Amino acid sequence: MNTWEKAYEKWNTFQNLDPALKKNLREIKDDKAAIEDAFYKELTFGTGGMRGVLGPGTNRMNIYTVRKAVNGLANYLKVNCVNVNDRGVVVSYDSRHMSKEFAVETAKVLGSYGIKAYVFSELHPTPLLSFAVRYLGAVAGVMITASHNPPEYNGFKVYNEEGGQIVPDEAESIISYIEQTESELTVPIIERTELLEKDLLNWIGSEIDNAYLEQLKQISKLGEKDIAKDKALSIVFTPLHGTSYDLVLKGLDQLSFPQVHVVEEQAKPDPEFSTVESPNPEEHQAFTLAIKQGNKVDGDILIGTDPDADRLGVAVRDTDQSFKVLTGNQLGSLLLDYILSHTDQALLPNARVLKTIVTTELGRAIATHYGARTIDTLTGFKYIGEKIHQFDSTGETFIFGFEESYGYLISSFSRDKDAVQAAMMACEMAYFWKQQGKTLLEALGALYEKHGYFLEGMSSLTLKGKEGSDKIAMIMEEVRKNPLKEIAGLKVEKMEDYATGKRTSFGAQELQETMDLPNENALKFILEKNSWVCLRPSGTEPKIKCYYGVCEDSKEASQRSLDSLKDAMNNLINRVVQHN
Known part of the structure; x- marks a missing residue:
């Protein structure tokens, strides 16, 4: 038996x-x-x-x-x-x-x-x-x-x-x-x-709830008079059949946003998530009903939380009046810029921004511009929470944490990604820019103009079963044994191996240093021209994931560079799989 x-x-x-x-x-x-x-x-x-x-x-x-x-x-x-x-x-x-x-x-x-x-x-x-x-x-x-x-x-x-x-x-x-x-x-x-x-x-x-809401009110960058004033911003909100309904509505009421239009079909908890293919605000289809309602009520911003309300998705008006869903990197960069631009300059030298190794480098550029320091963590918000705890003893000031997969934290009264906090700040930020005569997309465009056109992407290969696990291990072993010196014509300047905790710099001579991070099976290649590639097996699925980041002077040039990196890495992975 x-x-x-x-x-x-x-x-x-x-x-x-x-x-x-x-x-x-x-x-x-x-x-x-x-x-x-x-x-x-x-x-x-x-x-x-x-x-x-x-x-x-x-x-x-x-x-x-x-x-x-x-x-x-x-x-x-x-x-x-x-x-x-x-x-x-x-x-x-x-x-x-x-x-x-x-x-x-x-x-x-x-x-x-x-x-x-x-x-x-x-x-x-x-x-x-x-x-x-x-x-x-x-x-x-x-x-x-x-x-x-x-x-x-x-x-x-x-x-x-x-x-x-x-x-x-x-x-x-x-x-x-x-x-x-x-x-x-x-x-x-x-x-x-x-x-x-x-x-x-x-x-x-x-x-x-009451204690949390009291803390939530404190994250606002508005003065007391501005908080109390009704704000002309049309918000469409969907909790995607999850848990955030009460707290998001109460939080927006505290900030005096009277024009909140709930997607009623998705307002009540529903374990079947019957109105969506996937209750995930990262997926654009999750915004289908919100977009429909946004067009009806002339919405300025659409916000959607996942079922347990730790991830937030946002969609805003484009120049043609259609709604565009922001990526996690884009929303995170906008939030960071808004927060830092409304922070006392005397606090900035001690301010710390936390992001993961696969999150946009635009965040670092923004933080550096304001005089704040950016610290990278491994993938997963648990590492951001761990770092915040360390700040309790080092005296450093946590100012913002984010990851590309729609997770954000503004204040450390929570120690995990918090879609309720992020929803409040996203709406306040949209209101601020509307007062300046700009949409969030226009504010994002200004960030690209100032810091460079940062663009990111991710591709994955699913390899199921024991044979698949062996092939994923083989891919990682092959890249470790034969480190890449160039990818898509871009020179590799550094390789970070998170399994060994070593960073290798390639120049006139090869130099190694130790990274202050826990061990994880991941490899990152820092390339010239502000580009990078990170290869890591998924911790929850039979996949190997490859993340990419580039920065050029225009969207078109960045897209070409991103496509080249994807093609090069996909070809490399397929070659290793086929030869073994």
Whole structure:
């Protein structure tokens, strides 16, 4: 009997198996492929948590795999943190299938260890979970979400006591405790009534929302009189069936934006995300209904948040009056310029801008122009959160953090990307430029004129299964063994290998230096003419991704350079794949 067959048999004969999951097992009892896929491995707990398809099995998101993860987390907290029982763990959840159920299951397992759980009584955004951990002085946080994955998915994200996503060292330790759990089916729990009797389950009401909104108001760059004045800006807002509806509307009301038009078809939580192909503001199709409404109400700006409200997409009017969706790099650059231009000059020398290694270099150019310093982190907002925590001891001032995948943070009262903060600042910024007689696209054009036409792109190759994983490893090994000295006719000036932590400069002589970054399997080539290429395997999908950045004097020249880099790297990757 195969390992997956044994696992299936264990579940199928477990007397106390959840009735809904038992019914699901019966439905696939004659589908060998479906059973194998559900049981051939355990759902992977990665650097931030786990994410998977809902259903029965060790390779699925269900109450038992959630309990196992919480069991490992509880044991980790008991060993590595202080006053765990009293400080407790904050738990939030989004609009997906089983989200609230998984939140309660989390409390049940924590309660069996005597650890108090603070659970939001209604669904709430990820940034509220981050904020609540620090506000309540909790020892950790758990967010039940699969972000913008398809409806059949859910996930389990862990946050540390600083309100940031756990970093690799923390994740590895938690995983070691999860692996010590004998069986996901027999993890101890306490039922809800007993949790309430023992004060181990505390439902969070409006207190956290109010405290968050008070902090949210402080991020504005407007004076008190300007904040109180009604603003002539037509805003169309869609929460894409997720969690941001209340907080975004209350936040905009605080800033006196009376013309907010909600896309009603997408206003209510819907685990099926029935009006979109994907509930992801990075995808232009997610703005279809918002654009339709924007044309009806003569909208100035369209804003859309993903289901757990940690990513924000924005669309604005083009010269032909059509709406254009800004890239994450473009919106981030605009926000950065607005924030720095409205910051006291005396604070700028100590100001720090955080971005990832694959985020636009326009951000660095803007920061340098104002006298602020830019620091690169590895890909993933957890590293930005970790760096902000370091600033608490170094005395450096966090001013803005962003990544190309639509994640932004303006103020560190949250320690993860925050679409609610970003929505407020994007609308305030659009209002500011409208007062100057400009659209956001015109403001962006002015940034390009001043700093150069920065353009970015990304391509990926999907290689599934063990053979695919081997080929991805082979590509990375090949490029490491034979470092590129030129790409698309552009000379390589430096190579940064994040797996070894070494930066190599190529000049009259080859020089090496150590980078102050955690290790990650990624390679970046810094090219002449402000261009770069970064190659990295995806941490969540069977893909190898290649990111590109260029800077020329015009959009056309930048597009030609970007296309050349893409062609060169795609040819290189295909050549390695075909020869091995």
